[in-house]
Amino acid sequence: MSFIEEASSTKGKILVIDDEAEVREVLRLHLESAHYNVIEALDGAEGVKMMKEGSNLLQVGLILCDIRMPKVNGIEAIDYLKKECSSIPIIVITGYPDSDLAVSLMKKGVKDYLVKPVEKEKLLAKVAEVLAAPQEFNYV
Numbered sequence: 001m002s003f004i005e006e007a008s009s010t011k012g013k014i015l016v017i018d019d020e021a022e023v024r025e026v027l028r029l030h031l032e033s034a035h036y037n038v039i040e041a042l043d044g045a046e047g048v049k050m051m052k053e054g055s056n057l058l059q060v061g062l063i064l065c066d067i068r069m070p071k072v073n074g075i076e077a078i079d080y081l082k083k084e085c086s087s088i089p090i091i092v093i094t095g096y097p098d099s100d101l102a103v104s105l106m107k108k109g110v111k112d113y114l115v116k117p118v119e120k121e122k123l124l125a126k127v128a129e130v131l132a133a134p135q136e137f138n139y140v
Contacts, residue, residue: 017047018066044077
């Protein structure tokens with residue numbers, strides 16, 4: 001991949017939204033080991049704010065989001081993100097599995113629902129799969 005292709009690609013930049021520093025660090029290390037560029041938000045409010053700033057809306061190719069967080073929880077953040085940047089895929093990573101919640105999130109367009117702790121190989125395989133899929137654009 002050329003420098004221009006790499007700079008303009010949305011495939012490599014991943015936003016991790018999780019209130020647990022240790023979880024963000026593990027996810028970042030796993031993703032960086034596969035050469036992804038990772039940015040981190042410590043809750044849903046910061047994640048939403050980051051997507052509104054700079055060029056993140058254009059450069060982020062995937063969002064990994066926790067559900068239970070202070071201020072703006074994952075469900076509220078996902079609702080906003082699916083409304084404002086619907087073409088960016090979202091994978092939920094949570095420590096509290098709930099099949100009803102998983103189904104409702106998938107209906108909202110979330111690409112997958114993973115339970116913590118997520119094995120490195122499973123995480124990287126799912127990220128690669130979601131990023132390889134064609135992006136869905138909703139033109140209004």
